[in-house]
Amino acid sequence: MDIDYVAEILEGSPLAMARVMTWLENEDERARSCMEKIYPHTGNAYVLGITGSPGTGKSTLTDGVTWQLRNKELTVGIVAVDPSSPFTGGALLGDRIRMTRHSADPGVFMRSMATRGYLGGLAQFTRGAVKVLDAGGKDFVIIETVGVGQDEVDVMRVADTTCVVLVPGLGDVIQSMKAGIMEIADIYVINKYDRPGADQLFAEVQFRVDQDSSIKDRSWVPPVIATVAVEGKGEDDFLEAITAHRTYLEQSGKLLEKRRNRIHEETLQMIHHELFRIIRERLTKDSRIEQMVEEIMNHKLNPYNVVEKVVDEWLPASRLK
Amino acid sequence: MAEKKIKIIVAKPGLDGHDRGAKLLSRIFAEAGMEVVYTGLRQTPEMIVEAALQEDADVVGLSSLSGVHNYFFPKVVELLKAKKLGNVLVVGGGIIPLEDIPTLKKLGIAEIFGPGTSTDTIVGFIKANVKSK
Numbered sequence: 001m002d003i004d005y006v007a008e009i010l011e012g013s014p015l016a017m018a019r020v021m022t023w024l025e026n027e028d029e030r031a032r033s034c035m036e037k038i039y040p041h042t043g044n045a046y047v048l049g050i051t052g053s054p055g056t057g058k059s060t061l062t063d064g065v066t067w068q069l070r071n072k073e074l075t076v077g078i079v080a081v082d083p084s085s086p087f088t089g090g091a092l093l094g095d096r097i098r099m100t101r102h103s104a105d106p107g108v109f110m111r112s113m114a115t116r117g118y119l120g121g122l123a124q125f126t127r128g129a130v131k132v133l134d135a136g137g138k139d140f141v142i143i144e145t146v147g148v149g150q151d152e153v154d155v156m157r158v159a160d161t162t163c164v165v166l167v168p169g170l171g172d173v174i175q176s177m178k179a180g181i182m183e184i185a186d187i188y189v190i191n192k193y194d195r196p197g198a199d200q201l202f203a204e205v206q207f208r209v210d211q212d213s214s215i216k217d218r219s220w221v222p223p224v225i226a227t228v229a230v231e232g233k234g235e236d237d238f239l240e241a242i243t244a245h246r247t248y249l250e251q252s253g254k255l256l257e258k259r260r261n262r263i264h265e266e267t268l269q270m271i272h273h274e275l276f277r278i279i280r281e282r283l284t285k286d287s288r289i290e291q292m293v294e295e296i297m298n299h300k301l302n303p304y305n306v307v308e309k310v311v312d313e314w315l316p317a318s319r320l321k
Numbered sequence: 322m323a324e325k326k327i328k329i330i331v332a333k334p335g336l337d338g339h340d341r342g343a344k345l346l347s348r349i350f351a352e353a354g355m356e357v358v359y360t361g362l363r364q365t366p367e368m369i370v371e372a373a374l375q376e377d378a379d380v381v382g383l384s385s386l387s388g389v390h391n392y393f394f395p396k397v398v399e400l401l402k403a404k405k406l407g408n409v410l411v412v413g414g415g416i417i418p419l420e421d422i423p424t425l426k427k428l429g430i431a432e433i434f435g436p437g438t439s440t441d442t443i444v445g446f447i448k449a450n451v452k453s454k
């Protein structure tokens with residue numbers, strides 16, 4: 001008998017949630033009709049993003065926050081994203097190791113995902129996975145991602161509250177804070193506070209936050225939280241900061257604004273992705289792209305008029321002004 | 322559709338602390354292009370099967386060097402079937418006496434790989450026997 005994936009997801013079936021996530025990862029056509037049908041049931045989960053360099057303790061913190069949320073009888077979905085090797089295409093997904101105490105808890109669903117070298121599509125499948133968990137009834141969804149590169153900034157657009165994890169002894173923090181963290185962090189976590197240099201790091205980050213909020217007019221000033229995730233210290237402060245940010249977003253109307261921006265961006269990105277997919281597929285199917293490359297090599301064509309030709313051929317409407 | 326990847330759970334059931342083999346294999350599987358979820362030590366069969374379910378794994382690899390395979394390996398297979406995951410390929414390795422292997426295979430473990438098995442053999446077996454979903 002065929003499984004009704006939509007109905008099963010709405011009942012929170014882990015089997016159905018897991019399978020649709022696989023379809024999303026594989027860009028399998030079966031994902032689309034499911035996503036369309038579960039979409040009206042999304043928007044209820046609160047989405048938390050946790051980012052930082054490898055080894056800073058993101059998974060341990062995720063485990064701690066999950067524990068705190070479970071104590072409040074809230075259900076939790078986790079998506080932990082780790083990089084794929086660009087050479088072998090494989091990936092070692094080790095985030096579960098830190099979360100074993102939840103592995104037999106039906107109130108927690110945890111999924112590891114590899115980046116697979118997506119062309120700007122990482123955010124797309126993370127978003128999809130979040131929606132599946134949301135429709136499956138999870139109160140909170142936590143996204144764990146490595147680093148604060150472009151992809152990760154993308155992923156953080158999926159989150160309602162974004163937390164940046166820093167640890168002492170990982171080089172020049174101020175430098176990395178220039179690279180865009182100031183714009184994305186709603187909360188800073190200084191983890192491994194048991195390590196030397198923690199106080200200094202805390203002061204540095206606090207200084208930057210104060211400086212920044214005096215330059216720009218910010219209605220939310222990111223708090224700096226000290227934690228020792230392995231000992232569970234500071235977890236409650238962390239959750240309190242998350243809750244405070246959520247309250248701030250809800251009361252200021254910023255949550256709606258954030259979600260509206262997200263839908264705007266997501267819709268454009270999905271159109272982009274689908275148009276590109278269709279055109280690439282057609283161009284590769286009859287080797288036309290190879291012919292074009294050949295002619296560009298021979299200077300008969302150039303990439304500029306090739307683009308125009310392709311657009312004229314498949315999107316003639318865009319030229320009707 | 323994007324390229325499919327083999328997703329494999331590598332787990333150490335029971336209290337066995339020998340994790341060199343499991344860690345080595347996790348690296349080998351990743352190098353062979355698979356997506357590997359290493360669950361760490363001290364896993365109950367329930368935890369392993371829950372991981373396989375949530376991760377939508379194609380393969381579960383069990384490693385045991387402490388003589389607990391006769392209980393744990395079939396238990397994992399049984400729980401997988403109970404969760405409608407009978408399609409998941411289960412393989413095992415570690416210190417497993419030869420005379421135990423026929424029974425384990427009869428109970429649904431696809432293959433057992435002992436010390437000294439070339440990792441090419443293991444990877445080759447998994448690639449040849451994994452089922453599509």
Ligand code: B12
Nearest residue numbers: 337338339340341342382383384386414415435436437438
């Ligand atoms: C290194 C070692 C240790 C190290 C472990 C370090 C670590 N973190 O892993 C230490 C010193 C801690 C240790 C401790 C003990 N050990 Co010890 N240890 C060994 C030893 C010498 C080598 C194991 C090893 O790492 N091999 C290298 C790896 C790469 O090989 P492998 O795991 O076998 O993996 C290969 C295959 O088996 C297979 N494979 C393995 N797992 C999987 C999984 C899958 C999915 C697949 C497909 C394949 C596969 O593929 C791999 C590549 O070919 C073995 C003896 C031996 N020759 O095996 C004893 C041995 C395993 N230990 C033994 C014992 C008794 C102990 C202790 C109880 C000793 C004690 N009294 O304190 C403790 C228990 C520790 C614990 N908590 O469980 C016994 C077990 C006897 C038994 N099964 O009945 C052995 C066999 C020694 C012996 N001959 O008595 N040990």
Ligand SMILES: Nc1nc2c(ncn2[C@@H]2O[C@H](COP(=O)(O)OP(=O)(O)O)[C@@H](O)[C@H]2O)c(=O)[nH]1
Nearest residue numbers: 054055056057058059060191192193228229230
């Ligand atoms: N000393 C110390 N180690 C920690 C702390 N938090 C996490 N760790 C350790 O740091 C390592 C990496 O943690 P993990 O959560 O996997 O980091 P991730 O890569 O950011 O997800 C593990 O060995 C943890 O036990 C902490 O507060 N103090």
Ligand SMILES: [Mg+2]
Nearest residue numbers: 058059094095
């Ligand atoms: Mg991690």
